[in-house]
Amino acid sequence: MKKFFKILGLAILLFLAYFGFTTYPKLDLISGFSAKSIASGHFIDNRSIEMIEKGDNDINMIDLATNKIDETSKSASASVYGLKERKAIYREGLGATLINDDFDESKLYEVPKRTKLNNNLVFPYGNKEVEKVVFENIDYTKLDKAVANAFDKKGEKKKRTRALLVIYKDKIIAEKYDTGFTKDSKILGWSMTKSITATYFGILQKQGKFDINKPAPIAEWQNDERKNITTNDLLHMNSGLEWEEDYEKISDATKMLFQAEDMSKSQVVKPAKFKPNTHWNYSSGTTNLLSGILRNQFKTHQEYLDFWYSALIDKIGMNSMVVETDMAGNYVGSSYGWATARDWSKFGLLYLHKGNWNGEQIFDESWAKYVATPTNDSNGVYGGQFWLNAGGKYPDAPKDLYSANGFQGQNVFIIPSLDIVIVRMGLKEDGQFDFNGMLKGILGSVK
Structure with missing residues (x-):
């Protein structure tokens, strides 16, 4: 014993x-x-x-x-x-x-001022109910089958799609939600938020207030080789800075998201491993650094908070969207944007129309081309904080497809050649969910 x-x-x-x-x-x-x-x-x-x-x-x-x-x-x-x-x-x-334990919950804080669309227009330019439109060149039987196939059968947890929305020529032609979710459900986009963050640089550039090709305005880099890194390099995830993006272990990304007080500083302190524009490396720290750069474009914190909504989110009627902040008050531009599937689709439509929203040019047409152009060393999979199909990742989808992608399979697919935007929200990503098959089925319904 x-x-x-x-x-x-x-x-x-x-x-x-x-x-x-x-x-x-x-x-x-x-x-x-x-x-x-x-x-x-x-x-x-x-x-x-x-x-x-x-x-x-x-x-x-x-x-x-x-x-x-x-x-x-x-x-x-x-x-x-x-x-x-x-x-x-x-x-x-x-x-x-x-x-953390040092955070003062009693401290006063500023919140963004919000405005809501108040017009008599239908989706996507207003809040009136969706118009039912039937297109003669759409095989709705095929479309409905492809959409249904993206969802689990009762009791299964294989595909885990929560929302699927297909928009053709600005009209919703298919829309389906999993049990417990509706058109009003706000869903976390994770890294789709990166594409939102990048868009502000296109907006500021159109306003003549920012030049992405100049060295990034980071004081800590001015006395070493990092002073040559441009904002363009950051937008392309091509800065050459050290960064580990791994969610299976303790890494730079997980320490930033779940421990850092000021997430905009997490990438700033990293040393250079490569020369700028020679080594593509996906980094959530880089996008939060970009959020910090945006913050420094404004005299007050209130102006920074308001700008994200007034210049883009509320301007295009994404009124359900909430972008969350870190302890220091920065928008977590890498990961924490929430919105309904319909509002996420409005973001895709803005890019489909090359920055034009119901007659107003929010960013220059050239910006849409910029974000959809492959960055050096990415093998055609990445542009300016957007993912690309230029390298043929989805063989049954057009090469001009580009998308905002997020953890666990959040996607806003933009397909200019077909005038289509597809939003898929879920809990399974590439390798676990057949995105190419989904795209093939949906796009195959367009004659």
């Missing part, structure tokens, strides 16, 4: 050592992701904690967290086996923010 207890004790010690070495350092990130996800999903989209846990947080390791919601303080907290508790607070206008 003593021998048994010795072996048992040794096994427990080995397990604790293994746990301490492999899992304990991740607990801060696990509970941080979970608390932030619960707070955002509940207070932005009114989802129940059970729905979020079974959907958004149904991820390996993240499902270890135990979560709580405090309706009074509008916050959520999470811990793993009672360890490493993290808290996220919700503030109207700013969304949910993951905070």
Whole structure:
């Protein structure tokens, strides 16, 4: 019996050592992701904690967290086996923010001023109900089949599509939602937010207020080789700066999103590994650095907050959208934009029409071409904070397709040659979900 207890004790010690070495350092990130996800999903989209846990947080390791919601303080907290508790607070206008112990919750904060479209126009240029239009060159039987095929059958969790929207010539020709989601559901776009962030540089450039080809205005870089990095290099993810984007472990990206107070600084401190415009490397830190550059274009923080909505989001009627901020008040331009599928589609339509929104040119036509042109060393898969099909990633879709893409398969596909925008929101991404097959089916319905 003593021998048994010795072996048992040794096994427990080995397990604790293994746990301490492999899992304990991740607990801060696990509970941080979970608390932030619960707070955002509940207070932005009114989802129940059970729905979020079974959907958004149904991820390996993240499902270890135990979560709580405090309706009074509008916050959520999470811990793993009672360890490493993290808290996220919700503030109207700013969304949910993951905070640390040093964060002063009583401190006054500014919120963006919002305006809502108030006209008598139908979608996409107004808020009247969608017009039913039948196009003779659309095979609706094929289209409906392709759309239905993107969703799981009852009880399955293979495709996990939440929303699918197809727009042809500015009219919705197909729209379907998973159980629990509707046209009014706000869904996190994750890295689709990067494409939103980039657009502000196109807007400022049109206004004559910013030149992307000049060296990036980062004071910390002026005394070393990084002074040669341009904003154009940053927009192309081609700065040459060190960065690790890996969500399966503790990496630069996960430390930024779940630990950093000021996310705009996470990429700033990284050294140069390559010369600018020679080595493409996808980096959420770069996009948050771009958000920081945007912040510095304005005299006050209030102007920065307002600009994101007045210059783009509310201007094109994406009134459901909320872009969340970090503890320092920066918009998390890499990852935290929420909107309905219909509002995400408006962003795609803006680019489909080369920056023209119902007669108003929001950015120059050349900007749409810029973001859809392959950046050096990306093998035709990436442009200016947009993903491209120039290299034939989707063999059954036109080469001119480009898209805003996000974690777990959030997509706004823009196909200029066919006058089509497709929005797919879900929980499975490429490799797990057949995007090429979905595109082939949908596009095959257009004669």
